[in-house]
Amino acid sequence: MFSFFKRKKPSSVETGQQGSATPDEGSLSDQGLPEPQPTVEGPAEDAHPQQPLENAPIPEPLVEREAAQAPVDLLAPTALPAADTVQVDVAIQADIPGPAPELPSHTPMPTPEPSPDTPMPAPAEIEKSSWLTRLKKGLSRTGQNIGGLFVGVKVDESLFEDLETALIMADAGVEATEKLLTALRARVRKEKLSEAGQVKAALRDILADHLAPLEKPFPLGKASPLVIMIAGVNGAGKTTSIGKLAYAFQAQGAKVLLAAGDTFRAAAREQLMEWGARNNVTVIAQDGGDPAAVAFDAVNAGRAREASVVMVDTAGRLPTQLHLMEELKKIKRVIGKADGAAPHEVLLVIDGNTGQNAIAQIRAFDAAINLTGLVVTKLDGTAKGGTLAAVAAGSQGVRPVPVYWIGVGEALNDLQPFVAREFAAALIGD
Numbered sequence: 001m002f003s004f005f006k007r008k009k010p011s012s013v014e015t016g017q018q019g020s021a022t023p024d025e026g027s028l029s030d031q032g033l034p035e036p037q038p039t040v041e042g043p044a045e046d047a048h049p050q051q052p053l054e055n056a057p058i059p060e061p062l063v064e065r066e067a068a069q070a071p072v073d074l075l076a077p078t079a080l081p082a083a084d085t086v087q088v089d090v091a092i093q094a095d096i097p098g099p100a101p102e103l104p105s106h107t108p109m110p111t112p113e114p115s116p117d118t119p120m121p122a123p124a125e126i127e128k129s130s131w132l133t134r135l136k137k138g139l140s141r142t143g144q145n146i147g148g149l150f151v152g153v154k155v156d157e158s159l160f161e162d163l164e165t166a167l168i169m170a171d172a173g174v175e176a177t178e179k180l181l182t183a184l185r186a187r188v189r190k191e192k193l194s195e196a197g198q199v200k201a202a203l204r205d206i207l208a209d210h211l212a213p214l215e216k217p218f219p220l221g222k223a224s225p226l227v228i229m230i231a232g233v234n235g236a237g238k239t240t241s242i243g244k245l246a247y248a249f250q251a252q253g254a255k256v257l258l259a260a261g262d263t264f265r266a267a268a269r270e271q272l273m274e275w276g277a278r279n280n281v282t283v284i285a286q287d288g289g290d291p292a293a294v295a296f297d298a299v300n301a302g303r304a305r306e307a308s309v310v311m312v313d314t315a316g317r318l319p320t321q322l323h324l325m326e327e328l329k330k331i332k333r334v335i336g337k338a339d340g341a342a343p344h345e346v347l348l349v350i351d352g353n354t355g356q357n358a359i360a361q362i363r364a365f366d367a368a369i370n371l372t373g374l375v376v377t378k379l380d381g382t383a384k385g386g387t388l389a390a391v392a393a394g395s396q397g398v399r400p401v402p403v404y405w406i407g408v409g410e411a412l413n414d415l416q417p418f419v420a421r422e423f424a425a426a427l428i429g430d
């Protein structure tokens with residue numbers, strides 16, 4: 001549910017003020033880039049006091065919004081803002097309370113007195129173990145299907161046959177399944193493994209090694225601002241992931257700026273603004289118009305404000321919608337006009353429930369915009385998780401694009417870096 005943004009009525013907007021630099025590629029030709037046009041600042045009334053809003057020409061509707069001037073108390077109960085017009089084509093009140101973010105549940109529990117003999121786990125350890133529990137829970141369907149095969153059985157050919165079926169059912173695909181089972185048979189022979197538990201441990205190691213090439217730390221400090229373009233099919237979790245990443249990057253000390261490049265769906269822009277408010281970061285938005293313009297302005301704004309990260313959201317699209325795939329290529333090209341080395345990272349967000357279709361998505365988006373990484377969401381619920389094994393195997397000609405993060409829920413800390421060993425353990429129910 002989106003909050004209603006209360007329109008702040010700026011007392012004035014500077015006459016003739018233009019909005020975004022147009023992303024029209026004609027005007028962004030190699031002959032010379034247009035000077036980035038001034039943008040309408042969030043708290044515009046202080047900046048441009050000369051002319052009443054009613055009489056002012058409506059500027060090109062670029063909005064640069066300081067998402068929240070007062071830090072948002074993430075744990076505070078949500079006070080619904082007074083419902084008013086949703087307007088983002090002029091300055092928006094900066095201190096609108098957004099809805100409370102989904103935070104890890106904080107159920108008050110009676111705290112037992114720590115015994116002097118019992119070492120207390122460090123907060124980081126608690127956080128880690130809770131993440132692993134959630135990952136395991138998210139992948140429990142596959143975990144039970146595969147892990148259950150090793151209970152009370154002999155190590156014989158029928159175990160391998162059942163494993164083959166379970167891996168295929170988990171969306172691992174034929175290539176990965178064959179590769180994994182060939183390696184497992186060889187290990188069983190070589191090490192003369194006779195216990196089902198030993199075979200399970202061997203499978204976990206082989207799977208972890210198989211997935212390891214997909215594990216890569218995200219190069220947050222590679223450039224400044226690091227421009228990250230985010231793409232994916234409709235509803236994959238792009239905007240939500242951007243919000244979670246903004247939170248995570250800020251926690252690492254980064255200064256984040258967001259670009260509402262999904263100009264197709266108005267609610268997506270508002271959704272991103274909510275995330276901006278929650279994280280207290282600037283959001284560059286435009287009412288309708290060209291997503292490339294928003295991206296272009298955001299990169300320039302990021303540089304001017306010395307942001308360390310600029311994340312550009314884009315509208316969801318299917319690889320079969322060729323004109324929309326062309327639009328995505330254009331956004332990428334125009335970002336490159338604002339900064340020759342950008343976008344530094346091009347991420348595809350994939351819904352973990354998509355199964356083998358994820359492979360087709362990766363192939364198509366990779367061909368269009370040359371992906372640098374994946375974010376796999378919704379590995380909770382019905383996701384089977386084996387798709388990552390298929391990606392690692394280069395199934396159906398897919399390039400094994402690194403998986404930077406995986407998501408197992410809607411809470412802020414439900415998106416975490418992909419760790420092959422943890423994922424492999426969860427997949428086999430360990």
Ligand SMILES: Nc1nc2c(ncn2[C@@H]2O[C@H](COP(=O)(O)OP(=O)(O)OP(=O)(O)O)[C@@H](O)[C@H]2O)c(=O)[nH]1
Pocket residue numbers: 232233234235236237238239240241262265268314315316317349377378379380381407408409410414
């Ligand atoms: N269960 C679960 N839900 C998620 C996860 N990530 C995102 N979602 C939910 O998925 C839904 C769609 O997420 P969005 O971020 O709006 O997806 P989008 O890709 O930006 O959508 P479009 O802009 O329409 O293409 C929202 O309800 C999110 O809360 C996840 O890891 N687990």
